[in-house]
Amino acid sequence: MATFKHISSKNADYGAAEQYLTFEHDEFTMKPTLDENGRLVPREDYRLATLNCGDEDFAVACMRSNLRYGKNQKREDVKSHHYIISFDPRDGTDNGLTVDKAQSLGEEFCKEHFPGHQAIVCTHPDGHNHSGNIHVHIVINSLRIEAVPLLPYMDRPADTKCGMKHRCTDAAMEYFKSEVMEMCHRENLYQIDLLHGSKNRVTEREYWAQKKGQLALDKANAPMIADGITPRQTKFETDKAKLRQTIRNTLDRASTFDEFSALLLQSGISVKESRGRLSYLTPDRTKPITARKLGDDFDRTAVLALLEQNAHRAAEQTTPIPEYPGSMTGHLQREKSAKIAPKQDGLQRMVDRETKRAEGKGVGYDRWASLHNLKQMAATHNFLMENGLLDLDKLDAAVESSRKALSEARESLRGIEQTIADKKNLRKVVSDYRRTRPTIEEHKKLKGKKTETYYRANEADFIIYEATLRQLKVLAPGKKLPAISKLNTEIEALISEKNAAYNTYRTAKAEHEQLATAKRNTEQILHGTPSRQKKHEQER
Structure with missing residues (x-):
């Protein structure tokens, strides 16, 4: 291939x-x-x-x-x-x-x-x-x-x-x-x-690491094989290969994401979700390995789908028969199923097949695009029905409302980030000021030639001190210098506020993207692509 x-x-x-x-x-x-x-x-x-x-x-x-x-x-x-x-x-x-x-x-x-x-x-x-x-x-x-x-x-x-x-x-x-x-x-x-993609994504670096490791292992095993001793290890595995095997073994035993995380933690591996992506941190590393570098089998969608299968299989084996409709057992079982169900990744945009054919795309691509568009037409219709947006005016209003919500969330997040940057800058200036101030005070006590000698020996501190004075006039004019501990507390609180604001922003962005995609797909279903729709309106 x-x-x-x-x-x-x-x-x-x-x-x-x-x-x-x-x-x-x-x-x-x-x-x-x-x-x-x-x-x-x-x-x-x-x-x-x-x-x-x-x-x-x-x-x-x-x-x-x-x-x-x-x-x-x-x-x-x-x-x-x-x-x-x-x-x-x-x-x-x-x-x-x-x-x-x-x-x-x-x-x-x-x-x-x-x-x-x-x-x-x-x-x-x-x-x-x-x-x-x-x-x-x-x-x-x-x-x-x-x-x-x-x-x-x-x-x-x-x-x-x-x-x-x-x-x-x-x-x-x-x-x-x-x-x-x-x-x-x-x-x-x-x-x-x-x-x-591929289920196991092996990068160029990992490929050569495996080749070199196998060569070194074969070289180390050669004397033992010559003496008739069977080596304990004959196949070299990279750290990523071992991690893939550990994750797969864990997925076979887990049925919820919390259980999956707990079992991995027993092996010393922590899993983290950020922006809809999973990453795995092993004990010997300080930087986590993203699922994208391991392969498609380890990303969020694949992991949640497998966990859902395991949960349904376990539920079929252990689900009790309810004593009457709407029993507490049934309610708890439905709640459990809802918690383990993976989140939908949202709609996907439909493909403009005419444009792609004009670009020279072949029969195979057009066949895939046709099937893709049929799936997205059904998904778009279901999305609009579930959210009561079959009326185009309501859909336009929902898209505009989500756009405004996204803009407000973005501006709020940027404001918090700027405040954090200002606080950190103030903390650095205050720290430099208090560190160099004793040098300046000591210099004031000296007289004669010692003054110039002391200045030359500590010239860097004098330059930093003068710079901090200029910055403090801008950052904290006429105010008492804040304590470093107080600034640290304020920065930590702002970081927590930023995390909450980012979650709000991410939710608003996902909602806006989903609505905008639904609108584009609806326009393409009714009138062709938006560009062709405008052309038809101009011809009329």
């Missing part, structure tokens, strides 16, 4: 990318392989082409363009983007894929989706693990040297202008993956669904 990967680079040496593509590199250290004379070893087989570089070398052309537009001059700037299309190893034998054909497909893909960028396209006949998968590297300068038309994945006017930089957004990656799938479908190559 073809896969698609993206890597951004801040390396200002554009020649390093070409060197990696044309010379052998160690698969673990990524350092170039040298022969017995200390010279680089060229790769045995590859295809290489440059685009929009004129007669110049890729690295020289990129650096000349950067200087011309004054871009990519800072250390933190993303200098280049590296995209990799890896084809299924079976495509060579089953579907006639060759290195030359893959190179042609890569050049075509680059010209279509990265116009106006200087690029280098290189195809290798094999991967790191010698699996025989032909793969294409596309490296582009992040700077655009020509104005281009607005492409489907672009969402800002600057994305088309000359002298601006390429942005690899989530929407862009979704679009590129769909185009890779369409390309494989067109060329009769093997392909999987790249748009719906």
Whole structure:
């Protein structure tokens, strides 16, 4: 199956990318392989082409363009983007894929989706693990040297202008993956669904950690195997792999989210929900691992769905027969089911199939879009019925009301955040003032040459003290300096208030997004897309 990967680079040496593509590199250290004379070893087989570089070398052309537009001059700037299309190893034998054909497909893909960028396209006949998968590297300068038309994945006017930089957004990656799938479908190559993630998401770093760990383990086990001793461990597992296994084992035993959290805590793992996403913190880490980095099986929707299944299975086995309708037992059972039921993720926007077909989407995408739209039409109708919004005027009023509520919640949250920032700034100024004040008082007691010597030795404190005086005149004019403990208490109270305000904001945002989506879907059901609706009104 073809896969698609993206890597951004801040390396200002554009020649390093070409060197990696044309010379052998160690698969673990990524350092170039040298022969017995200390010279680089060229790769045995590859295809290489440059685009929009004129007669110049890729690295020289990129650096000349950067200087011309004054871009990519800072250390933190993303200098280049590296995209990799890896084809299924079976495509060579089953579907006639060759290195030359893959190179042609890569050049075509680059010209279509990265116009106006200087690029280098290189195809290798094999991967790191010698699996025989032909793969294409596309490296582009992040700077655009020509104005281009607005492409489907672009969402800002600057994305088309000359002298601006390429942005690899989530929407862009979704679009590129769909185009890779369409390309494989067109060329009769093997392909999987790249748009719906994977149950176990293994990053590039984890992949190499597993490879290096397995190599080290095999090396450590070799003496024992030679002596006829069976090693205790023969397969290396990364920390993320162990975490996935622990979570799966816990999910098999839990039926509610609270029980799931408690069981994980017994294993030393804490689970936290923030903004509708789950993250897991292990004892040996200070930063939690998000569910997105583990895989789709570990996100909030999948976890709650599995917990609901476990709860229903347990309820079917242990549900008592009520003595009479509306019994307390039945009430408690319904309440329990309501608590464990996962929250709905809300409506999704319908797809404009005509526009997508005009963009060149294939039959497979159109078939998916048709099924998706049917599901969303039913979900939209149910949502409007449940909320009494079948009347379009009521729906418009509800959308406007939710927009105002969202704006008020946002402004309230920003106000609290600004107050917290002001309090923290005041706390720092007061702390600096009280820390440097003894130095100033000591200086006033000195006389003669000792005064100047003392000043030079503590000049930094004098500068900080004078700066704090100027700031205090603005932050606390004519007031008694507050105690640090009092400021800490006020900041803690404001943080609690901010958390409550954020929950209000998140609820208002979710409600507004759901209503706005319902309105867009309703307009598309009745009159087509909003843009076509306006066109029809103008024609009448």
